[in-house]
Amino acid sequence: MHEISIATAIWELAHDYLPEKAVLRCVRIHAGPMRAIDPDSMRWAWNALMLEKGAKQIALELTMLPWELQCAACGRQWTAHELERRCTCGSDQIRLTGGNELQMVSIEVDDAAPEPDNSRKYSGSAI
């Protein structure tokens, strides 16, 4: 269940990039299959974190990237969501060239909510 730790890391990193007084609306993450992130568990962990932080629902857009593979025999390069063991040329000398990513690619923010107008707070007749 490393998704809880990853959700916490996403939260902290997103707030590092959040401009002052802006409101976080969405976080976009790219994850390679090597990171063994389960999208359902990730969503659950993120929602649990929102509850814990008392945050309004902030969308987590998780894009699962494919494996990047290369055949050592014929040099063919391709991507696949399953870890393929054999190249179309027949060789089983498949090398992993990518799939280890865990990146925050962007966040979506709203400008600061207007300051509450307190100027008339004490105006009007007292009850």
Place this chain on the structure above:
Amino acid sequence: MKIEVIENVLKLNDEVAALNRKRLQQARVFTIDLMGAPGCGKTALIEATLKSLSDIRIGVIVGDLTTQRDADRMARITDRVVQVNTGKGCHLEAHHVMQAMAHMDLDQLDLLLIENVGNLICPVGFDLGQDVKVGMFCTTGGDDKAAKHPYIVCESSLLLLSKMDLLPYVPFDLTVFHNDIRQLNPLVELLQLSAITGDGMDSWVRWIRSRMIKFAAKQKVQALT
């Protein structure tokens, strides 16, 4: 408004890990992060290693969700052991190691062994400040575990296959295991051993010594430049 980020999600952990690494290098402590499934024999291996390398000053940080049992086991051999309880955490993070290091006299150590929480997945992505990550499988776990856990195979400097004394009693095909590893990480070293009988322990101990020599040589070069 969209803000482009392009940043490693675990950046904050990595920053703490870099501080750990710097502190350990200053103290000239070679550090191994030992990762493997629960019950694969990490604690037994560390116990046997402490006995085999009695000429080296070894510290141990041991991570578990709960209990002091592993630290109690190792305390019979060494007093340089710190137990970390992660509570719900399924792996050690750099800040756990930083806190544990504060309880150790690093200047009195040559080698630090970090026994990660038993887990083949979660510990792999978290840099602790170690010099090498060592991944551990066992014959009783089955010959498919390397194929099912590519991340630990790809990120480890050395893989261990433990409980070799039990190989005759379990359905474990060494060829399948080796082929899966070669396909995922053609360069990784693999040692087979049994901490209980001691078979293969000499190779493991030799590996640690040779890596420590390389580490010391690298530090000398860095000091000169």
